[in-house]
Amino acid sequence: SDVPRDHWAYDAVTQLAADGVVEGYGDGTYRGDRNITRYEMAQMVAKAMAKENVPVSDKALIDRLAAEFADELNNLGVRVAKLEKNADMVKWNGELRYTYERVGGEFIGKYMGQRQTNNELLFRLEPTAEVNDHWSVKARLDAKTKMDKDAGEDDSDRVTLKRAYAEGKYGSTVIQLGKFPIFTEQGMLFDDNISGAALTFGKDKQVSGTIYAGRYNLLNAAWGDEVEDAVKSGYKGATAASIQGATLNWDPSEKFHLGLDYMRAGNKALIHDVIGMKNPLSMYGAGITYRPTQTVYLSGGYWKNNSNETAEIKKEHLKSYNIELGYKGAEPENMHSFGLYAAYRYLGQGATIKPTFDGADWGEKGWEIGGNYTFAKNIVGTLVYFNGKDIELTTNDKVSTFFGQLQYFF
DSSP states (O other): OOSOTTOHHHHHHHHHHHTTSOOTTSSSOOOTTSOOOHHHHHHHHHHHHTOSSOOHHHHHHHHHHHHHTHHHHHHHHHHHHHHHHTTOSEEEEEEEEEEEEEEEEHHHHHHTSSOEEEEEEEEEEEEEEEOSSSEEEEEEEEEEEETTTTBOSTTTTSOEEEEEEEEEEETTEEEEEEEEEEEOGGGSSBEEEEEEEEEEESTTSSEEEEEEEEEEEGGGSTTHHHHHHHHHTTOTTSSEEEEEEEEEEEEEETTEEEEEEEEEEEOIIIIIIIIOOOSSEEEEEEEEEEOSSSSEEEEEEEEEEOSOOOSSSOGGGGEEEEEEEEEEOOOTTSTTOEEEEEEEEEEOTTSOSBOOOSSSOTTEEEEEEEEEEEEETTEEEEEEEEEEEESOTTTOOEEEEEEEEEEEEO
16 A cells, blocks of 8 residues: 555566466465555565576566565565575585587697697585574585596595585675685686685675685696696695785676776795795786676776786786677576677786686687577586687797586586
């Protein structure tokens, strides 16, 4: 009775009812001959939020309704939360992923004699356990095997704990403690897990950010081979690095995003004694994404390492930048959805630790094209091709990468 009849929520609920997402009063009726209160509307929204396998278009309506009736949902939250949590306190997600990667180029041809291939099968489990109304525990377990050898390398076919952390949510503030993921702007500086603590503020608001600190195993970094060589040469302390950083995001509309990064990585044995750079590394940068329509995006950014330039470390190694034009993107829940993109990437050796890209690698520059497609619900294929050069003034060797992946989500 306190919601105008011309309120957008009425059309939204009508659509959800037609799709069978909301069920009215449970007796097969919606009692359309009388007005309903906001609390009755909130109860319908709560039932819709508990539904699984909801179409993407309906999920957007549910999210908008949840924001509109947030106060009423909070008042109903204890009862609604109990109904949902009693069904299953622990939820499991995961995927089976097959990856084929072939890397070729002048350097590989001269020193290795043939193209390098990766033929890998990964099985992943991701449990989430509810602790109470604010806290949950999350984890990730990975097991890998080489398909061409029917075995792992260096015990890599054993189950590995990739993540394990507690997450607390208090309004728009999120606390993470343990081994958790960090993803910097556009995945340029870092896309991996660290052990420590993180605080995110303003989540889902126009201005948001994250501060984090912890330890990181540099054997997992993009320059992990160099770290392994340093350890073999006697630098035993070259693996664990201290990591501190912050991200700041500004999202004034659905069309525009600005992200700022700062990351500090310290390990004297590797960074100063082996590589010859100022310890700790101090990296910063910014990225922008613009979406003129819901299906097209243009993103780009620039990142810099504030270390000193030396005879071995030139200024070309101390910067990274990225520009990408994309169309849509495959959605696992929507069959036949797809995405395409073209990008130019420059990943300076000293200006990225663990980039997210499947084509361009650490220390490379060049063009990358790719696409993904949902063959059937929760089955997604990806193809990427990169063609470029090593960022090395003396050789500038050509390099190319073909990347293919098939994912089964569950």
